Amino acid sequence: MSSKLLDHPAPVIDLEAASSVARQVFGLEGSLEALVAERDCNFALRAPDGQRYVLKFSHVDEDPGVLDLQNQALLHLQRHAPGVPAPRLVPTVEGQPTHLYQMPGGGQCRVRLVTWLKGRIYNAVSHSPALRRSLGAMTARLDAGLRGFAHGHGVQNLKWRMEQAGEALDLLPYLAVKQQRALAEKVLLDFRDRLAPELAALRGQIIHNDASDCNVLVAEDDPDRVCGIIDFGDMTHSALINGLAVACAYAMLDCADPLEAAAQVVGGYHAVTPVQEQELALLPDLIATRLAVSVCISSWRHSRHPDNDYILISQAPAWAVLKLLDQLPRGFAHFHLRRACALEPVPGAEAVVDWLAAHQGRFASVLDCDLPMARKQVLDLEAGRADLPVGTEAICAAIDQHMREQDLEVLVGRYLEDRAVYTTAAFVSEFNPAERRTVHIGMDLFQSAGSGIHAPLDGVVVGCKDNAGDKDYGPTIILRHEVDDGRLCFYTLYGHLSRDSVQGLEAGRPVHRGERFAAMGEPHENGNWPPHVHFQVMTDLLGESDTFAGVAEAGKIETWRSIVPDPNLILNIPEEAFSDTPAPIDELLERRRRLLGASLSLSYARPLNIVRGRGCYLYDAGGRAYIDAYNNVAHVGHCHPRVAAAIAEQAARLNTNTRYLHDTILRYAERLAGLFPDPLSVCFFVCTGSEANELALRLARTATGRRGVLVLEGAYHGHTSLLVDVSSYKFDGPGGAGRRDFVGMLPAPDLYRGLYRDPQSAGAQYAAHMDVALDDLRAAGFEPAAFIAESMPSAGGVYPLPGGFLEAAYGKARVAGALCIADEVQVGFGRLGTHLWGFEEQGVVPDIVTLGKPIGNGHPLAAVITTPAIATAFANGMEYFNTFGGNPVSCAAGMAVLDVLEEEDLMARARTTGDWLKERLEAVCDGHPHIGDVRGKGLFRGLDVVADIGSREPSAQRAGALVEHLCHAGILAGTDGVHHNVVKFRPPMVFGKTEGERLIAALATGLENLAG
């Protein structure tokens, strides 16, 4: 298609006259050949030296200023951008750019000579993406070459000048087909009313304005490279972007995917000269404008040359592109061209994604159940992998059966999954009829029909409709969400709903976070799909309000991703759910049995394969989140970033041992010791709680010169030989060898189950028992070196010590010459909420304190804190060396834990949450026939499960069933106590009320089962 108007007929010159002009005016001999041209009369001239030229004869009435504009432009390029492959102007023998020629038959015309550019015309070759990029790059280089060029005739009156496109409205009557006329009118009116004023604000310069498919040359030896541009006849001053619009318009013709073609041209241009965002915003409509002008002008020309149907032949591809641009989802072309320039496709989409990411985990669940915690599986619908039966009914039955067999609450369909299921005509691409929309851009959540759909955050209904039709959405609702004080806005879509979900619902109706505003539909109403909701997030509605594409073409997916970001930012399904290869539990079990020794126990009937932790959540390999209400080691929260970073940093710098001076170990020791009352001020660092207790006993024995140890019944202090000997939980338990003679044992001061049931008389009773224990020891020939007790026994049954117990016990022990050891391995570091250390509650100051579990938030660190006197006595000549204890990495971990404890005020949190939890636990257990006692402090709580309240007979079986039930519901707890009947809760200190509510809800159903 030509871009020229036949305002003046071309002069008629024969070969002979032309060759004499070449000789006389330009001093060139050679062979000439007439060229086909529309406005000028052109000849190809080959000089004897092989050089080739084009001799151009123009109508004398052609504005000399316009010819001069072209000449000067070519000269400018020659001088300032010699690399731009434009023809060079050859002056006359008199040094003039143009010659006024008296034609032999009378009349005049103007003659110019330019060099011939080698290459094949663009429209005669096939177009690769690389060639289109090269076209864009060439256009940019040409524009850059003309940047500083000015000319009095720059703003020439030209119908092809984009700024004058509104004038083409006058040519509409020449368009014969009504729909085409309407389309061109729409485009041109939009240009006149909306684009033209905006165009005026953009950067402008003189541009070539005609990089059409017949003016662009492709290298003969490289089909991917544009090697020249000719025909400067439409040059004009214009907005810079218009030159690119023209290049795109022609490059889009006759393409399978015109938008992609334009994107390639734009990408090539942008790589040379960045296209501005305002320019890109207008570009798709400028392309349409150019094509509309083109069809108007060619129809008008055809009216003047009705016999020349050739003029109209080239209109068909232009109409095709115009139609396509009109039908594309609104804004998509703009977004796609932005992407071609490496900009975020939807302006502001990244800010929405960032906001969603920053709030991930804080949205209400879209389903009735909590999605991260739900028992779920990803349904593989990927083309070539999905193994589904044929027919909706059969698929529904298969899904149903699978969910039942696997005990699943939800099946999940992936975002960005390329699927084979989109078979109907509705899934043909709008961009390219040969392509299908197959990539799923929402997420599917399968449950039974009628399951509730809840708003993840406050929103307003934008639109709702029954998008009826086989494999369509059925009833659909779109919500609009404004967040960040109205600075950001996005949309969520819910498809395949029940019909009553949309009945009576109107645009503008507010929907509140957590509100159940819809339900999943049956296949007969939801587009013939198994019951599920298609959930999707959109940063732009592309002009829609009550429906929106749910699948997209693979070729444009990067643009789509900006329009429809990952819905999981809201749904928050743990990433592990999407892993292709979750480790099969049975295989892990088998290997573990083979490799790790059978004495190592594993929790829960269906053991968990935990692969990640955060805060008080643990995630299994299948992507299920569990609330960790059990692991006090991750004191400040699993994988606390502060602690992880401290460990990583120090590990990358230095990790040695205590044989060298190191500031961190001293700073940590100072800080830790500073948390204890005087005279506790000397730290020994070790790696485990067992090591700490072992060392504590050594300290006591060395300092006292005695060997006897006084312990509490049911206590557990560690796994070494000595500690098993002093832990009745072990020596009196299965596989235990009974109490050794150097151990004196006091009855468990457990007010519910132990000997001392009455707090009033307990004092006198345990004083008497201390005497018995001492007598036992002495009878066996031992004097007591130490009395060791947890400040709140854990393994013994999670019970707080009666008031004054430690004071009395310590008093007696000390009178007998023993040192007092407080085992704070479980309850230290503020777990009880009111004091950092459990012994403080009892108003005592031990001689030795042992710390473990929470001290390093999971890093193997433990410590013994004692008095200078004991430490000195221990230095009896035997060296104390611990390869790992107190290494810089461990100390960095310990320090970070203290930082977080302080900064997040976790002890206070343990108190508030703990008090609240106590009330809720008491309420839910109140009157239950199998919960004998609810006890504990802060975030250390136990439920004593009994066979019957009256007899207080412990029921390990019921406690175990309760713990299993909780685990099934996604809450991790455990049992403890000498009878294994105490359900124990000791979550990371970041455990909050949200988690607490879930625990209570799960407990309530568990207790119901237990009672029933």
Ligand SMILES: Cc1ncc(COP(=O)(O)O)c(C=O)c1O
């Ligand atoms: C009270 C108490 N002390 C000591 C230990 C031993 O600690 P570790 O397992 O780190 O050796 C434990 C472990 O459970 C414990 O509960």
